[in-house]
Amino acid sequence: MGTFWGPDFGALERDDPEIAAVLVDEVARQRDTLQLIASESFMSPGVLAALGSTLANKYAEGYPGHRYYGGCAQVDRAEELAVARAKDLFSADHANVQPHSGASANLAAYAALAEPGDPVLAMGLPYGGHLTHGSKANFSGKWFHPIAYRVTPDTEEIDYDEVRDLALAHRPKLIICGATSYPRLIDFARFREIADEAGAYLMVDAAHFIGLVAGRAVPSPVPYADVVTCTTHKALRGPRGGMILCRADLAQRIDKAVFPFAQGGPMMHAVAAKAVALREAGTPEFRGYAQQTVRNARALAAGLVAEGMRPVTGGTDNHLAVLDLSDLGVRGHEAEARCAQAGIALNKNAIPFDPEKPAVASGIRVGTPSVTSQGMREGEMRQIAGLIGVAVRSDPATAAGADWLAETGEEVSELVRRFPFYTEQEVMA
Known part of the structure; x- marks a missing residue:
């Protein structure tokens, strides 16, 4: 294993292969799926090095x-x-x-x-x-x-x-x-x-x-x-x-x-x-990331409008958007599960004055810090909106829905491979 894991990962692999496998599998999950949880982003190798010190x-x-x-x-x-x-x-x-x-x-x-x-x-x-x-x-x-x-x-x-x-x-x-x-x-x-x-x-x-x-x-x-x-x-x-x-x-x-x-x-x-x-x-690079995060959130929200989802408040000024799925006849927990099946991580979310219980919810929440850290921009946000739209409308209980989710998952995989954050070289010897 490379420096990403620190010098003692080999010992962990030898002494506790079960936990070592969890670490490797979680890196794969973060690297190989679309991360749209608004409360998450990617730490730099420097931050991770201090955290594991x-x-x-x-x-x-x-x-x-x-x-x-x-x-x-x-x-x-x-x-x-x-x-x-x-x-x-x-x-x-x-x-x-x-x-x-x-x-x-x-x-x-x-x-x-x-x-x-x-x-x-x-x-x-x-x-x-x-x-x-x-x-x-x-x-x-x-x-x-x-x-x-x-x-x-x-x-x-x-x-x-x-x-x-x-x-x-x-x-x-x-x-x-x-x-x-x-x-x-x-x-x-x-x-x-x-x-x-x-x-x-x-x-x-x-x-x-x-x-x-x-x-x-x-x-x-x-x-x-x-x-x-x-x-x-x-x-x-x-x-x-x-x-x-x-x-x-x-x-x-x-x-x-x-x-x-x-x-x-x-x-x-x-x-x-x-x-x-x-x-x-405090660096200029971070300032560019923060400003692009907001631009990406606006582009993603606009793209989801085109997919039939209504953005709460009509849009966004920050890093996240909340989408009302009522017009699609899909509830938030269903949308979250379908997106997960297609390799898209987001969360169900209540909308204001939601008639559904929080565990069900009428909406979803999406955020752009992670995908922006990967280098994605407005064009990719429009592509992601389309992928979410297909996933949300795909009922996995039907043969056609299952096929659409599988095809969407393949497109997600291709997209994230183009924008790696933790690369293969960083985590593998």
């Missing part, structure tokens, strides 16, 4: 210069680099790079800014919000008093008038904007005005679009928010993990909310990998 051995509770264990000089350097790069990249007063995930970052933000039982205003899950924005199954809905704002039925965009009315009526301690399946830009200035009028903190959950912010493809929430939480994977192309940006006066509260309140020792291999990704995100 011996920094994973080091326990480092605390912060650089103030650890509860000895032997932290080298991991301190990694964290200091990650923090400095995050602050510089996003023009933030303070950065905490220790959260294990976006959900962990959100938990810390809640802990820093609110008390259990406080009202929190956020986008409702049926309209694009996240589990940590008030779901009754999540800490955010169990420990706090969630108030949900919606989108308008006609435009399917955020109803800022409703946001203001709810904020003034309930006086929440915390207002959250950001979503998991909202394809439009968010008016951060308007949210700032509402938060100030209601006497609330403003938190922006930028998990999905922080990479586009880094690449200057969408506006930054940092100048408007008290706290910005985000993930370091997705469009930022870093390791799976979280990060928090905040105002200087909130730095100590945020740091204490991450450690010791919500977490113990940080994963220093992931922190180092975040540092690598943040350096990469």
Whole structure:
């Protein structure tokens, strides 16, 4: 095996061939199918190298210069680099790079800014919000008093008038904007005005679009928010993990909310990998990728319109699109399964005011970070839209549908072979 796997993959192959096979098969899956999950992208070999390094051995509770264990000089350097790069990249007063995930970052933000039982205003899950924005199954809905704002039925965009009315009526301690399946830009200035009028903190959950912010493809929430939480994977192309940006006066509260309140020792291999990704995100090449990601999402959404799918809000301003399949008579979970059979990875997704249950859904969500990382552009997006259209309309229970899915799978294979990200040479000796 080559350097992609690190020098000890041969030992893993010998000692645990079952797990070695999982690693090899997953690379093949990522390389040989179309990756259209909006919350995923491809890490660079440099990020993967840091993530698989011996920094994973080091326990480092605390912060650089103030650890509860000895032997932290080298991991301190990694964290200091990650923090400095995050602050510089996003023009933030303070950065905490220790959260294990976006959900962990959100938990810390809640802990820093609110008390259990406080009202929190956020986008409702049926309209694009996240589990940590008030779901009754999540800490955010169990420990706090969630108030949900919606989108308008006609435009399917955020109803800022409703946001203001709810904020003034309930006086929440915390207002959250950001979503998991909202394809439009968010008016951060308007949210700032509402938060100030209601006497609330403003938190922006930028998990999905922080990479586009880094690449200057969408506006930054940092100048408007008290706290910005985000993930370091997705469009930022870093390791799976979280990060928090905040105002200087909130730095100590945020740091204490991450450690010791919500977490113990940080994963220093992931922190180092975040540092690598943040350096990469400051390059001209990354800026080109981010801007192409948005252009590709718009082209893909337009192509899916031609396939009979209605884009929620009429289109997209970012890296994802949500498509209503009602006119095709196909439900989201059926479309996801059919596309998977043709080698296309995407997910079922609820549409605003969806009559179906979330596990069924009336729509799908597509994202372009991965295919853009592979070098695909608008022409390929139109081709992908056609492949999705055939797959969604193909019923595998019929002989004709099964044949169409097989033919579509062959076209998918040919397309991804033209745009490899992890090449055969990188993963095989």
